[in-house]
Amino acid sequence: MEKVYTQRMAKTGAPARDIYDEIFCSSPQGRCPLCGQRPVATLDHHLPKAHYPALAVAPLNLLPACSDCNKTKLASRPTRAEEVGLHPYYDDLGNEFWLKAQVIERRPTALRFSVAAPASWNVVLTARVENHFRTLGLASLYASEAAEELINIRHQLIKLRALDTANAVRDELERRAQSCALGRPNGWRAAAYRAWQASNWFCEGGFAFA
Numbered sequence: 200m201e202k203v204y205t206q207r208m209a210k211t212g213a214p215a216r217d218i219y220d221e222i223f224c225s226s227p228q229g230r231c232p233l234c235g236q237r238p239v240a241t242l243d244h245h246l247p248k249a250h251y252p253a254l255a256v257a258p259l260n261l262l263p264a265c266s267d268c269n270k271t272k273l274a275s276r277p278t279r280a281e282e283v284g285l286h287p288y289y290d291d292l293g294n295e296f297w298l299k300a301q302v303i304e305r306r307p308t309a310l311r312f313s314v315a316a317p318a319s320w321n322v323v324l325t326a327r328v329e330n331h332f333r334t335l336g337l338a339s340l341y342a343s344e345a346a347e348e349l350i351n352i353r354h355q356l357i358k359l360r361a362l363d364t365a366n367a368v369r370d371e372l373e374r375r376a377q378s379c380a381l382g383r384p385n386g387w388r389a390a391a392y393r394a395w396q397a398s399n400w401f402c403e404g405g406f407a408f409a
């Protein structure tokens with residue numbers, strides 16, 4: 200079946216290439232649904248085709264993914280429920296905030312991202328999300344993206360702080376947190392703005408030191 204996938208589905212011009220293309224393009228904004236950040240570059244087998252050949256061409260087992268997430272998942276072979284990777288379309292994580300960022304209050308400042316499991320998650324789901332987060336290296340990916348975001352907004356925050364109090368900075372960050380949360384409540388941007396606006400140290404000038 201692995202050969203069927205390669206020859207009959209993934210190859211350009213293959214008979215089932217339409218299905219491949221449809222899944223490839225199914226992610227909003229062309230972003231990998233596993234990390235939520237990098238662009239889609241391939242299809243990932245949710246349960247790896249090397250270990251589950253019968254599912255090699257099952258559309259429900261195929262996900263659009265970026266190269267990094269796909270490569271990281273290649274070697275994985277879940278043996279316990281806690282080790283089964285998250286399926287971004289079929290695992291329901293609910294609407295509560297679960298991606299948490301914490302401001303590291305030192306110079307240069309940074310954010311530390313982690314999973315904060317809501318009470319509604321059971322033990323297995325919590326372990327699976329934490330495993331997903333750790334395996335794909337999402338804490339460092341999001342910290343790096345957030346550091347870049349801070350470079351882009353720092354000048355505006357310095358001007359706001361010079362004209363007004365820390366409250367003006369906090370209000371601006373809160374507005375951004377709310378707007379981002381409406382788009383991607385558990386995206387790194389929403390989590391970053393929630394953390395920044397909640398830190399007095401950051402709002403009072405910590406943002407200036409990166």
Ligand SMILES: [Zn+2]
Pocket residue numbers: 231232233234235236237264265266267268269
């Ligand atoms: Zn990815």
